[in-house]
Amino acid sequence: ESEVWTLLRLFFFNILLLHTCSASPPNFVLLFADDLGFGDLGCYGHPSSLTPNLDRLAEDGLRFTDFYCTSPVCSPSRASLLTGRYQTRSGVYPGVLYPGSKGGLPLNETTIAEVLKPLGYATAAMGKWHLGVGANGTFLPTKQGFDHYLGIPYSHDMGPCHNLTCFPPDVKCFGNCDVGVVTVPLMHNEVIKQQPVNFLDLERAYSDFATDFITASAKKKQPFFLYYPSHHTHYPQYAGPGAAGRTLRGPFGDALLELDNTIGQLMITLEKTGVIGNTLVLFTSDNGPELMRMSRGGNAGPMRCGKGTTYEGGMREPAIAYWKGTIGPGVTHEMASTLDILPTIASLAGAKLPPVMLDGVDMTDILLNQGQSKREAMMFYPTDPNEMFGLFALRLGKYKAHFYTRGASHSGTIPDPDCSPIAALKAHDPPLLFDLEADPSEHYPLPSEGDPDLEAVLERIKKIKEQFESSMVFGESQISKGTDRDLEPCCNPTCSPKPSCCHC
DSSP: OHHHHHHHHHHHHHHHHHHHHHHSOOEEEEEEESSOOTTOSGGGTOSSOOOHHHHHHHHHSEEEEEEEOSOSSHHHHHHHHHHSSOHHHHTOOSSOOOTTBSOOSOTTSOOHHHHHGGGTOEEEEESOOOSOOOGGGTTSGGGTTOSEEEEOSSOTTSSOGGGEEEETTTEEEOOOTTTTSOOOOEEETTEEEESSOOHHHHHHHHHHHHHHHHHHHHHTTOOEEEEEEOOTTSSSOOOOTTTTTOSSSHHHHHHHHHHHHHHHHHHHHHHHTTOGGGEEEEEEESSOOOGGGGGGSOOOTTSSSOTTSSSHHHHEEEEEEEOTTTSOSEEEOOOEEGGGHHHHHHHHHTOOOOSSOOOOOOOHHHHHHOOOOOOOEEEEOOSSOOTTTOOSEEEETTEEEEEEEOOOGGGTTSSOTTTSTTSOOEEEEEEEEEETTTOTTOOSOOOOTTOHHHHHHHHHHHHHHHHHHHHOOOOOOSGGGOBOGGGSOOSSTTOSSTTTTOOO
16 A cells, blocks of 8 residues: 555656646756765765755755766766766767867767757856867857856866965965966856956855856746856865865865855855756766875775776765755665766756767656666776777676776875876776675675676676677767867967966
């Protein structure tokens, strides 16, 4: 009898939801942290992180324990998030894009914004784009479906280090990174608004931008999509007066608090404009923590290694879904990925999917009913994927098989020698097999030989790997197209000498 009642309740709930969506399409806010580890948020167990707004979203929404990005570095992870396709298909590999990169996310790729535009959605992005600038702004957000953009079009550390004012009153970050590169620009749509950017005022500018966008959309009763890929908590951290010195974690904790403050302001705006009951808010991160920065690099919690590696610490991320009155509070252990966000948003909005091979699946049932995932497996590519090596690892159910392992400079300095850059590429035949439910830290490989059940699991994994790789068509590498100093964004493009004259 209880099962019948549950089914009836879910049936009528879904009918009501469909009616609501048809009457007023849902809004979407997508929050994407930078280099944030699985163990960095208070709601994921960090004892000294100050993240009250994210903790509240997790308490009132759905918190994921098994959520993955697709790459352990920035640009390819962002490409997959926005397209629902592994970065190998779009060509955003190997590594990341730079200020003068000739390539970027190809314009024939369809982003979440472009999926929603035909339905009349207003679209805006703010923060770290990192999917290319190109000649005459070819690859900027405004060319990829976004009506409005405010932000730094690449990573905020891709400028001379001494131009970063990290903490008030005037504490500079000194270093040798990117000497001779233009100072970091703040762009509004396709125009440089400020160069170098004032980092101490940046988060307030983003908050104001988001408030104006949400308020204007709500006033016009226009559904909207806001994408906020934050610079926080990528090294070197910065924070303005509202967060600097306010936490027990030092610069990393202060930067994280500033991100949390912006998210809190977003939620207040959604409440004030009366749209919070019709808005899905999703939060996750682009890759794991940069452990080489030690206490300034983030924390992977119980997961092994971090950024740059295909161990869990490099690609398993915190993730939260919040939708007031629609998503019930809880925790899900279902496997999901950034790949799944595009098809899920398309499903909830009633939008058409792009006519291409998608790697994401609709996770609506997880969000609305805490149901089961449609995702059978998760694939793990290294930072420099190629067709000869293929996948480094594959997760099926609770099992993960490593066909290759390798450390990374991003995960250096920690005691585990397998995370370090001196841990060279190593092939495993048979693959290293881990039970991620019993051993999420990937410390204890299972002795599969002689165990019929585990041997069957490995055979199934190998078959899925073979099928997947046979369907994978590698796109032309955008990053291998190289760089051109003349493409570096300059607010005064005809000035001389560059880069010092690029100042406005």
